[in-house]
Structures are given as C-alpha cells and as structure tokens.
Amino acid sequence: MGGTHGNELTGIHLVKQSQKEMLGENYESFSLDYLIANESAIKANQRYIDVDLNRCFKLADLNDSTLTGKESKLAKSINQKFGPKGNSKTDFIIDLHTSTANMQTNIVITRTDLFHLQLASYLKQVLPDVTVTSEAELMEDHHFLESIAPNGVLIEIGPIPQGCIEYACYEKTQSATRACLDFIELFNIDSLPSFTDTLNTQSYYSKIHFPTDDNDDICASVHPSLIGKAYPKLNKGDPIFKRFDGADILYDGEPTILAFINEAAYYDKKIAMCLCNPINFSLISASKNK
Ligand SMILES: [Zn+2]
Known part of the structure; x- marks a missing residue:
C-alpha cells in the first residue's frame, strides 16, 4: 500500500x-x-x-x-x-x-x-x-x-x-x-x-514540542547540530533548539535517542522530534504467532 x-x-x-x-x-x-x-x-x-x-x-x-x-x-x-x-x-x-x-x-x-x-x-x-x-x-x-x-x-x-x-x-x-x-x-x-538471538530495536516513549512564545508561535528552530542526524544520542546539557534571537536552548532530561528530528509532517502539532530508547527482543523466547 x-x-x-x-x-x-x-x-x-x-x-x-x-x-x-x-x-x-x-x-x-x-x-x-x-x-x-x-x-x-x-x-x-x-x-x-x-x-x-x-x-x-x-x-x-x-x-x-x-x-x-x-x-x-x-x-x-x-x-x-x-x-x-x-x-x-x-x-x-x-x-x-x-x-x-x-x-x-x-x-x-x-x-x-x-x-x-x-x-x-x-x-x-x-x-x-x-x-x-x-x-x-x-x-x-x-x-x-x-x-x-x-x-x-x-x-x-x-x-x-x-x-x-x-x-x-x-x-x-x-x-x-x-x-x-x-x-x-x-x-x-x-x-x-x-x-541472531537478539533483535535491537528503538522504542518510542515521548515527544518534544517546539518552544513557543506568548502567542503560541514557534520561537526556536531545532538546533543546527541535530539537523540531518540519524538517531543521535542526546544528553543533558546538549543543545536542542536555537531561539530566533540566537540563544541555544539546552536539553534538560534523561539521556535519550532522537528520531523524526524536524519532521515536516509533525509541525501541525508543533512536535520537533520523538524520543526513543533501545529495546532488545529475544528471538528465542518470543511467542509464535498462529
Ligand atoms: Zn507517512
């Protein structure tokens, strides 16, 4: 399809x-x-x-x-x-x-x-x-x-x-x-x-929205250091957004992996990126489907 x-x-x-x-x-x-x-x-x-x-x-x-x-x-x-x-x-x-x-x-x-x-x-x-x-x-x-x-x-x-x-x-x-x-x-x-016995995957658990001003307008872009990156790691203190006045906004959360960075389809919901964590699945203990 x-x-x-x-x-x-x-x-x-x-x-x-x-x-x-x-x-x-x-x-x-x-x-x-x-x-x-x-x-x-x-x-x-x-x-x-x-x-x-x-x-x-x-x-x-x-x-x-x-x-x-x-x-x-x-x-x-x-x-x-x-x-x-x-x-x-x-x-x-x-x-x-x-x-x-x-x-x-x-x-x-x-x-x-x-x-x-x-x-x-x-x-x-x-x-x-x-x-x-x-x-x-x-x-x-x-x-x-x-x-x-x-x-x-x-x-x-x-x-x-x-x-x-x-x-x-x-x-x-x-x-x-x-x-x-x-x-x-x-x-x-x-x-x-x-x-192999194990499959490494990334599992979504959250999203980060764009910062907005008092009028609910987006007031920062995704930080240039993240643009074009595939599944980068992000740690506390790393730059995540750049405000339109030039100031960096730093990430203030747990270490994470980013996906869908600056995805155009998510701007209607003001979503800037998604957060995921590695999850490993065992093929040995997985349940058989019918
Ligand atoms: Zn699609």
Whole structure:
C-alpha cells in the first residue's frame, strides 16, 4: 500500500510500478494486491484532507458510525476491502511511507511475536542502514492501516521532502519491499535462514514540542547540530533548539535517542522530534504467532 499519506510520493509510484511489472508473479506461495490509499490527499498533495488516515484504524474507530470525516470513511472502506480487522482476508500488509527526517531505512513493527522479530532481523541482515522501531508498546489496538491485517510492517525511508521523488529513496523503498516479500516466501516454504538471538530495536516513549512564545508561535528552530542526524544520542546539557534571537536552548532530561528530528509532517502539532530508547527482543523466547 502506498499513498496512505498523500504527499509521500515514493510509495505511490512504487505501488504503481510494481503493479505494472506484476511483481506478484515472482512469488509462488502468496498472491499480491495493491492499494493507493488516499487518492484525494494525493490530488491535493497533502498528507490528509480531514484527519491523518494512518491514525484511523483502531477497531473502536472503525466501528464508530459517528466518525464521518473523509479519512474516517475511507478507513472503513479500506477495512471492508482488505480486512476487516480481527477477521482479515489479508494476511500481511506492507505500508510505504517517507519521512523528511533522516530515518534511513526505518522498519516499523507494531507486533513483537516471533514472526515479526524474524522479519525485522531478516531485513537487517539483507539491507544496509536498517533501524527497527517498535510501536508495539504504544497501544493495544493500533491505529495504523497495516494493523487491519494480522501481520504487517511499515517501511519509512528518509530524508526526502514532502511531495518529491528521488530515485535513491525510491530504490531503498523498493529493496525493502522486495526483501519483505522474499521473507514471506521463505517463511511460507519453511526455508528461513538462521537469525541472531537478539533483535535491537528503538522504542518510542515521548515527544518534544517546539518552544513557543506568548502567542503560541514557534520561537526556536531545532538546533543546527541535530539537523540531518540519524538517531543521535542526546544528553543533558546538549543543545536542542536555537531561539530566533540566537540563544541555544539546552536539553534538560534523561539521556535519550532522537528520531523524526524536524519532521515536516509533525509541525501541525508543533512536535520537533520523538524520543526513543533501545529495546532488545529475544528471538528465542518470543511467542509464535498462529
Ligand atoms: Zn507517512
């Protein structure tokens, strides 16, 4: 699936090209379907029209008839076609995204059973510069589109501006997508390679908002020393923002790792960056999914 966010063009073009090339014919153990998720947002070259489509897939929201905004309705129709969540006709969803932040090849998982840990380990083995981030800890009933299937992954490549295509980003997205499909084929024919015992991931636990003035206007930029950095460590006393009067603002919290630094899509909520911590998962003690 591509175009869940209308201004992330890479996934849209990869889905269309994969369809043209009949990518599914390379695989014997499964069939492939395609979706360009939010056509209206794509036409408008916006992330979304009313609300963020990729936050509309909680079971409670899908079943809430009072939610009638454009994306809420769209989520319900996608859920009917590819789900429904809880009893899905789709086994696995790959949802393609990009980021304006330097996220490298970011593999986002929302489940940490053995299948998803092996998938993430496989992607780390076969692709360069993969960081696995886990959003499994954030919520029980996930709001991502990929959560309507029992298995799935979100691929997020960056940095790339919104509304833009760059071949390097396209190619990375394509490699990651094909590696996911290769993994599924190997899983289905019981031919997975061996994996390391532990998967290193980053897990989100908080966000930092931009400083604002009395009018609630942003009054500082992300500190120049952090711009373009991929998952840097931040310690107490490190510069984090630069006020427009030139003064540095220093970080005053526990040591952390930063992601989504200066992400354009988060400015509407005045979020400057997200905080994560390393979490290691054991593939030996992980639970098998059905
Ligand atoms: Zn996105």
